[in-house]
Amino acid sequence: MLVPFRRQVIADDLRSQITTGRLQAGERLPSEAQLAARYAVSTPTLRNALALLQAEGLVEKVHGKGNFVGQQRSRVTYLGGGRTLFADLADDPTQRVSIRSSAVQAHGPLPPLLEVPTDSPLMEYLCIRHVGGTPHSLASIYVPQELAPEVTPTEAPSYAELEGQLARCRRVVAIRERVSARLPSPEETAVLRINRSLAVLAIARAAVDGKGRVIAGVLLVLPGDRADAYFITQLTTTGEQTTREQRRQG
Amino acid sequence: MLVPFRRQVIADDLRSQITTGRLQAGERLPSEAQLAARYAVSTPTLRNALALLQAEGLVEKVHGKGNFVGQQRSRVTYLGGGRTLFADLADDPTQRVSIRSSAVQAHGPLPPLLEVPTDSPLMEYLCIRHVGGTPHSLASIYVPQELAPEVTPTEAPSYAELEGQLARCRRVVAIRERVSARLPSPEETAVLRINRSLAVLAIARAAVDGKGRVIAGVLLVLPGDRADAYFITQLTTTGEQTTREQRRQG
DNA sequence: GAGTGGTCTAGACCACGAG
DNA sequence: TCGTGGTCTAGACCACTCA
Numbered sequence: 001m002l003v004p005f006r007r008q009v010i011a012d013d014l015r016s017q018i019t020t021g022r023l024q025a026g027e028r029l030p031s032e033a034q035l036a037a038r039y040a041v042s043t044p045t046l047r048n049a050l051a052l053l054q055a056e057g058l059v060e061k062v063h064g065k066g067n068f069v070g071q072q073r074s075r076v077t078y079l080g081g082g083r084t085l086f087a088d089l090a091d092d093p094t095q096r097v098s099i100r101s102s103a104v105q106a107h108g109p110l111p112p113l114l115e116v117p118t119d120s121p122l123m124e125y126l127c128i129r130h131v132g133g134t135p136h137s138l139a140s141i142y143v144p145q146e147l148a149p150e151v152t153p154t155e156a157p158s159y160a161e162l163e164g165q166l167a168r169c170r171r172v173v174a175i176r177e178r179v180s181a182r183l184p185s186p187e188e189t190a191v192l193r194i195n196r197s198l199a200v201l202a203i204a205r206a207a208v209d210g211k212g213r214v215i216a217g218v219l220l221v222l223p224g225d226r227a228d229a230y231f232i233t234q235l236t237t238t239g240e241q242t243t244r245e246q247r248r249q250g
Numbered sequence: 251m252l253v254p255f256r257r258q259v260i261a262d263d264l265r266s267q268i269t270t271g272r273l274q275a276g277e278r279l280p281s282e283a284q285l286a287a288r289y290a291v292s293t294p295t296l297r298n299a300l301a302l303l304q305a306e307g308l309v310e311k312v313h314g315k316g317n318f319v320g321q322q323r324s325r326v327t328y329l330g331g332g333r334t335l336f337a338d339l340a341d342d343p344t345q346r347v348s349i350r351s352s353a354v355q356a357h358g359p360l361p362p363l364l365e366v367p368t369d370s371p372l373m374e375y376l377c378i379r380h381v382g383g384t385p386h387s388l389a390s391i392y393v394p395q396e397l398a399p400e401v402t403p404t405e406a407p408s409y410a411e412l413e414g415q416l417a418r419c420r421r422v423v424a425i426r427e428r429v430s431a432r433l434p435s436p437e438e439t440a441v442l443r444i445n446r447s448l449a450v451l452a453i454a455r456a457a458v459d460g461k462g463r464v465i466a467g468v469l470l471v472l473p474g475d476r477a478d479a480y481f482i483t484q485l486t487t488t489g490e491q492t493t494r495e496q497r498r499q500g
Numbered sequence: 501g502a503g504t505g506g507t508c509t510a511g512a513c514c515a516c517g518a519g
Numbered sequence: 520t521c522g523t524g525g526t527c528t529a530g531a532c533c534a535c536t537c538a
Contacts, residue, residue, distance in 0.1 A: 008436065044294075052433075055432070055433045056432075077428075080330075080429075080481050080483070081481060081483030081485075083485065172485060173484065173485055174482065174483060174484050174485060175481075175482070175483040175485065176480070176481070176482050176483075177480070177481045177482075177483075178327075178478055178479070178480050178481075179330075179429050179451065179478055179479040179480075179481070180451065180474060180477075180478035180479075181431035181432075181449040181450055181451040181452075181472075181474035181478075182305070182306070182431075182449050182474050183302075183305045183447070183449055186258065197433070197447065199431040199432050199433055199449035199450075199474070200431055200449075201429065201430065201431040201451075202431075222431075224430060224431035224432050224449070227430075228428055228429055228430035228431075229428070229429040229430075230426070230427070230428050230429075231330050231331060231425075231426070231427045231428075231429070231481050232424065232425070232426050232427075233330070233331030233424060233425040233426075233427075234423065234424050235331075235333065235422060235423055235424060235425065
């Protein structure tokens, strides 16, 4: 960074105004044209500066309305290795999970995740988590139809009912989770109403039963400005093999 | 996505050329000016298209040389919950880890991670993992000086020596890891030679001893196009409390 | 319809890499 | 020196929101 990029200078200035409280949470920023004039830069440069802040969750852009200081979103923590996807759901009455179910065929990342052949029949449950009325994160649950025929209702269940059905149909003895960082797909930007420059945490999660079969797979998408994942591992040594125990946070 | 953005159309076309093999791995793309002329768009629009592909790891930009088809970087898997940071280091002779040590004071995310007061003295070990001669990922190891006085050599140790010193000085019984997705800082883009639009996986890792003290903290930065994190959890139920065992991948 | 952000243009100038 | 990518300009046009 030999050159002090204008967008960085502008972003630093606006960031300090936000963190020091001179710009209150939820407050609307001046229009991009006004800000561009104030900093004596072109609109693309100012927009690049705002994109930096938006990627940090400090600024939220609303098409046709303006730029707003981020609502200091309470970060939601996804607890890894658990039996449930939304461990903290019951704590907050403003949260709800909408579900849309459909029959699909295994494609893309699903065959290796579920260890099923390509195009094998699956039930898909597209879960959208809402916090305070706005979309928060996505979870696509996939269940092989031959492994869980009882989890194929014609009516979409509530999320709690779906969790119960999944828990009953077979015993989960292991969870495998692959975590990666990427930018959202255009569909994810539309559904989650996030900017394409906001990194997301993508978690591919497989629940394994006692026979080593994957009985359910989940593709989680957590926007990086409002969620992270937490893993706790208890270590114990038993000879050559390393065994780990993990205890739920108190 | 009502409008088929030109950058998306261009990115889709180039992506298909890469995935179908018409553009070979490592091959140099035509210059941005040539590509802009071919697709009849302006240079910023073409660069936006390339940025999409770069964020997917399909294209690598080299200042002054050109754009190249991604070397199909073998994704490195960070194994969560382990005693070592680089579990797969010994497998690949082209990999090495450079270390630069210095004494610092706890700041930023370090006090809550290490559970120490702000400005308390720490030893910092800035580890840069190289694969095939190019930077791959970052790991900043922090050790409270009063908890590990023996880990303060004047000479920077090798990474293996550092691991050994950390393992000897106190017994680690638990690992806590917080995983988040974000865009890289300007410093990280410079050190890792990545584009600012490439999402990174940021892992804050704390190693806890038998008395609940954090004896070492690590801030990991893994570029999203070449690394992800993997967690395996074995589940066993013991009454009300949920206990999990985790076993190393075979 | 007025104001806003979203996308794109057709250049300019600078920094980097190789000959 | 030359070609390359990196940054930025000063607009244009469209889509969205709200009065």
